[in-house]
């Protein structure tokens with residue numbers, strides 16, 4: 001028995017966490033055993049590493065150390081949470097996964113996509129999702145959503161300028177285009193319910 005591994009990707013403010021909750025509810029209503037989780041984190045060890053990654057100044061870690069911390073957190077998350085859930089037949093919905101490392105860490109600081117994939121091959125034995133949804137939203141719209149959500153201030157990962165967000169969006173689009181069987185690009189605009197329906201449409205064949 002093996003469940004389905006589904007990840008949500010995209011820039012901050014696109015609605016990943018909102019849609020993860022909505023998808024979990026919609027799938028549970030169909031009688032599916034659903035596990036929701038997030039990166040970095042998703043297991044006690046990985047949550048401890050998450051604090052190291054999310055707190056502190058922007059330059060707390062150099063690029064290589066940061067990539068290793070993400071990979072270490074993911075390895076524990078995969079071994080302790082994701083693989084056991086899939087093995088018992090649950091569907092795992094994960095808010096960000098290795099593709100976020102590829103998009104955020106694999107295109108700068110002297111690190112390549114191949115570097116990130118090599119760390120993932122070792123740490124998580126290369127586990128990839130069955131389906132990855134890329135939530136796309138214009139930069140202005142995402143910023144608007146974030147200004148409401150993060151009135152109290154962003155963390156280490158969330159306070160980057162607009163040109164950075166645009167490069168990130170382009171990078172995600174490249175990853176999606178390179179692996180069209182795994183990825184589905186979803187318009188994240190409009191009401192939350194409408195976005196959830198778009199996502200569910202793509203999962204319908206598995207239901």
Ligand SMILES: Nc1ncnc2c1ncn2[C@@H]1O[C@H](COP(=O)(O)OP(=O)(O)O)[C@@H](O)[C@H]1O
Pocket residue numbers: 010011012013014015016017018019145146148149188189190191192193195
């Ligand atoms: N479809 C939507 N329309 C308007 N606001 C939304 C929508 N989806 C999410 N939001 C709000 O926008 C903010 C960012 O959403 P969130 O799910 O936290 O995004 P992400 O996890 O991708 O950063 C939250 O305050 C959320 O309530």
Ligand SMILES: [Mg+2]
Pocket residue numbers: 016017018095
């Ligand atoms: Mg989120």
